[in-house]
Amino acid sequence: MPLAPLPTATHDEIRRLVHGPCDSAFLSDLHQALTADVPADGRGRQLLHRLRLLGETLPHDLFDDPPRLATAHAWAAASDPSLCLAALVHHLLCLGSLTQLGDGSEDVMSRVKALRSGRAKGVYLITEAGGANSHLATRTLAELDPSTGEFVLHTPDARAAKFGSAGTLDVPQTAVVLARLVTEGADRGVFAFVADLTDDEGLLPGIEVSSPIALGALPLDYVQVHFHHVRLPHTHWLADGARIAPDGTFHDPAGSAERRLQRTLRVGQGLWATMPAVAAATSRQSAVQAVTYAQGRSTQGTLAPGVPLLTYRTQQRAVLGAMADAFALTCAAHGALALWEESRAAPADRHGTEMGFTPWTAVNQPLAAYKAAAVRLAARVSAECQRRCGFSGHLDVNRLAAYHGFHHAFDPAGGDSQLIFYDIGRALVEGGTTGQAAEPPPRTADTPPTSAHWWPAVVRRHQHDLTRHLGESAHATGTGTPFERWNPLLEDAGTLGEIYANALVAEDVTRTLAGTQDRDLARALRALAALHGVTAARRWSGSLLALETLGPADIQALSGAADELCDEILPHLPLLTEAFAHPDGIAPADCDIAPRTTLTWTRGGTA
Structure with missing residues (x-):
């Protein structure tokens, strides 16, 4: 529109x-x-x-x-x-x-x-097919040949095969390959190397790829890749300040193999900062389609024959809740990009933060949290919108299935979201980096859940309560190995990490509302912001009740608050659907009309 x-x-x-x-x-x-x-x-x-x-x-x-x-x-x-x-x-x-x-x-x-210029396709090969969390134990080798200065890139066995979208064999492809650098027989850590995989004629010498690997959620050219002693010029080592002296002495300003991995993976920050914008775009489109479908679809149920589907409260809570979550993701997109620009402007830190379970949070904890929260929420939004659009929601032309598959598949990709949440929860407890004052945030007894400020206060309080609870549990487990200490607590750590990410998004929503000048738009967005909070609180009701951040009466009041907010949003739907829909040609706005506009017909002969 x-x-x-x-x-x-x-x-x-x-x-x-x-x-x-x-x-x-x-x-x-x-x-x-x-x-x-x-x-x-x-x-x-x-x-x-x-x-x-x-x-x-x-x-x-x-x-x-x-x-x-x-x-x-x-x-x-x-x-x-x-x-x-x-x-x-x-x-x-x-x-x-x-x-x-x-x-x-x-x-x-x-x-x-x-x-x-589009003369070659870029590929990134980090994952190795034979083991979980392979980025922590990369087995692909890049060994320096001191006689020539070249690096010999080699896959030692089938378990070290790289997995990626490198099966487009009819065009030139240049890959960035993460491999373990070896000089003088010593492991120097994981670096990135540039390797050409194909040219206009096909595969280059020493490169071997498998048959295509089907992945319906993300239909690209996935294959496994083996390197057979492929020689790379010295300049193809993306050294990031490391160097090898003529006498073979190796120097890396990162200081350790662990910090080297963090430095090599820091390019992921751009991906993490971009994913909230991507998640917001597909979520807005999903919500517009679901709302438009519910407005135009009349029901034939005996409860109220002929009324629009959007008349039903269940449908309102679902599709307007999806629109509210899409708005929250839109706010998060601004927050993530601002954080990325701030980190890029800061002086480079060669040493970084100590790595926990994974390198992701050590690279940039809040950006990793943004990525994980955004793809998870977008997958939820697109799945709910798909379900609420009935048969039309499953048609390829409407893209809801593709949106869901994209974000659902991205949950473990680009830094596993669940591992990120585990690590953030652990870091908040062990590092004392809650970002909160010593005193807990005040409770919200005087703020109704229909206020846009209610959920930000609740989620900050809940983060504080979870951090305290998990800290007490970690202390009670004693001083065994990290695995013995954290293994029984990972579920709670993951919850804390996800609540931390929810708090980041809630703060972005508050900032966006504060900067909105247009009165009609501000009224519509305030109601969306509050509905996002009520929807999130209903989703997290078990955890909120367990730690008494909210009481049973608070949770019981959420359904009524959602209905009140839906009533506030309904008059603003023309403005919101027009604002959130992509222009014509980018994505269909009405998933009920789209199939009819793409069908052709064949009539049988008559006598």
């Missing part, structure tokens, strides 16, 4: 809310890139063409404009989740590694130019 009918001031404020500081000219270019006809000359060529068109909307230095980078991938997700995933890997992980970890050598920069 176009935004043009809205007053200019409202239109501008909505654009800033939904797309950040991106101007109309950029959004027009992005729309054209995503709706352009693509030559039918093979799947790989089509993908390269689409990556090139998308890349042309971005600045020459991709990371100079994080809001534009995030918006481009968010629109790509709404248009085609598979394209979005390929672009995230291509831009943020592959190109991000080359530019952030490389030394700017001519050899590396020639590959940057090929990737930016």
Whole structure:
């Protein structure tokens, strides 16, 4: 739906809310890139063409404009989740590694130019198929040959095979491969290396790929990859400040193998900062489709024949709740990008934070939390909207299944969300990094749940209560090994980590409301913010009751509060659906109409 009918001031404020500081000219270019006809000359060529068109909307230095980078991938997700995933890997992980970890050598920069121009597809190979959490025990080797200065990239056995979207064999592919550097027989830690996998003729010598691996939730060209003593020039080592002297002496400013892994993986921050914008885009589109469907679909049940589906309270709580969660994710997108820009402006920390269970939270705890919370909530939103749209919700043309598959599959990808939550919970207890005052936040007896300020206060209080409870439990387990201490507490640690992430999102919602100037928009958003809080509290009711952050009467009052907020939101639906829907051609706004507009008909002959 176009935004043009809205007053200019409202239109501008909505654009800033939904797309950040991106101007109309950029959004027009992005729309054209995503709706352009693509030559039918093979799947790989089509993908390269689409990556090139998308890349042309971005600045020459991709990371100079994080809001534009995030918006481009968010629109790509709404248009085609598979394209979005390929672009995230291509831009943020592959190109991000080359530019952030490389030394700017001519050899590396020639590959940057090929990737930016769409002459090659970028691949990122970190996962090894044979073991869980393989990033913590990388087995692929890159051994220095001192006689030539080259690195010999090798897969020692089948368990070390890399898994990734590298099966597009009909186009040039350049991979960033995470491998264990070995010099003089010594393990120097995990670094990134540049390896060309294919050219215009197919696989290059020493590269072996498996047959395609089907993954319906994310339909890309997944394969396993083996390296058979592939020789890489010294310049293909993305050393990130490490060096090897002529006499073989190795020096790494990271200081340890653990810190080296964190440094190598820091390119993930761009992915984490972008995922909330991607999650918000698909969630807004899911909610618009579900609301539009519920408005236009009449029911034939005997309880009230002929009334619109949206008349039912159950449907209101579900689809308006989805819209409220989509708004919260939109606020989180701004918070995550601001945090990423702040971290990029800060002086580089060569040593970082001590690693816990995984490297993700040591790289950047709040950004990792944003990623984990965003993909989990977006998967929930798209699944609920799909269910509420009946048969239409399952049709491919409406993309709800694709949105759900994308985010559900991203829960373990890009840093496993559950491991991130476990690690945050542990860190909050062991590191004393709750970000809270010594005194617990005040209780919310005087604030009704229909207030936009109620949930932020509740979730901050609950984080404090959980931290205290988990700290007491950890202390009671004694002083055994870390595994013995934390194994029985991981479920609670995961809950604490997820509540911490929920608190980040709640604070972003509060900031967004405080900065909203348009009165009609502010009223609509305040009701959405409060409904997001009530919906979250209902979701977390067991934990809130268990620690007495809320009492039984508080939980019982949530259904009535949700209904009251739905009544507040209903008059604003024309404004909200127009604001949240993507432009024509990017995604269907009405999942009930879309099938009828794409069908063709065949009639049998008559006598």
